[in-house]
Amino acid sequence: MRPIYVTPAIVLRTRPFGESDKIVSFLTEDFGKVTGIAKGAMRSRKRFVNSLESFALVNLRFQDRPQNDLAFILTAELLVGYRQLSTSLERMSHAAYLVEITDGLISEREENLAVYRHLRDSLRYLEEHGTSLRFLTSFELKLLRLVGYQPVLDNCKRCRKDCNEVSCQWYFSLIDGGILCDTCAGSRRETLPLGTRAVEVLTALQAEADALPVSLSLPFSVIKEMRAVTQRFVQFHMDREIKSAAFLHQFSSAYSGAN
Ligand SMILES: [Zn+2]
Structure with missing residues (x-):
């Protein structure tokens, strides 16, 4: 048997x-x-x-x-x-997104206890604490790391330039899986603009820095850049549309800059 x-x-x-x-x-x-x-x-x-x-x-x-x-x-x-998750469209949209991207980034019968725990603990967190931009973005960054796609955010992926100038403009390259400086980004396809502030916040979130406040008060332009990069990078590795993304944008206060 x-x-x-x-x-x-x-x-x-x-x-x-x-x-x-x-x-x-x-x-x-x-x-x-x-x-x-x-x-x-x-x-x-x-x-x-x-x-x-x-x-x-x-x-x-x-x-x-x-x-x-x-x-x-x-x-x-x-x-x-997780009954609380279905009582608010915002929580439900976030939970659907977490589940869909996890599903999209793992293959059948590939044992990964860390990914299981990450999703289980994150759904529990969402149920208890509600949604936030920090939580959503941290979830994506940790998931990417656990499945082997951690983006390089601390220096230019190609020339290793480390930029400390406040006004420095970075670009995130989906193909390279990391940030590129102005010069290196010039000839690359599939790049997204990413300002210094957005790079700093993403780096801190990736390092799971405790010093960061739970609620990130950031200009909407920075939020938009960060969200575009992490979501597009996840989608790039899933190799298909994230169906719940539209739902997430519609019901998420993160996109109004509120958190
Ligand atoms: Zn470079």
């Missing part, structure tokens, strides 16, 4: 399959991303009591199926439902 695996897991996404089944992707603690078929999930609520909702933390039992990429989902017992 094929073994049954049991692991804590976060629901990443679900879609209906046929009349009564669902295909569900989970980020598990022990096996990385697991996608499987939950037979009868559309009709029978017994084995999946409220447990296949977005962001839910569950105790998952599954089996692999021979010659099939989809696992067989036996049961998913709800551990934490």
Whole structure:
């Protein structure tokens, strides 16, 4: 008999399959991303009591199926439902974004306990403390590091120039995965402007500096530059549109410069 695996897991996404089944992707603690078929999930609520909702933390039992990429989902017992997240459109939009970009940056069955913990702890934080620009951007930077795409922010990725001039203009190169000075950026495609202040704040967030205030009071121009860089860089590595990004912009006070 094929073994049954049991692991804590976060629901990443679900879609209906046929009349009564669902295909569900989970980020598990022990096996990385697991996608499987939950037979009868559309009709029978017994084995999946409220447990296949977005962001839910569950105790998952599954089996692999021979010659099939989809696992067989036996049961998913709800551990934490994150009910607060669905009470505000802003929180929900942020949670959907965190889950979608995590899903987009990891591959099936690639074990990464740190990524699992990062998403689990971040959803809990979001539920307890609400949204903030600092939190959102820190989440992206840490996720990028954990999956091996940490951007270089302390000096020019090509010539290593370290710029201390206040007025220095940087560019973030998606292809190079780091900032470029004025000279090096000249001939590169896919670059985004990034002023000195935005570079400083991103560097501090990446270093998880405790000295930074929880609420960042920054000019909207700086916020816009920072958000454009981290989001576009994540999208570059996902190699597809981030569907929840429009939702996030619509409901996020971060984009009004409020936090
Ligand atoms: Zn340079």
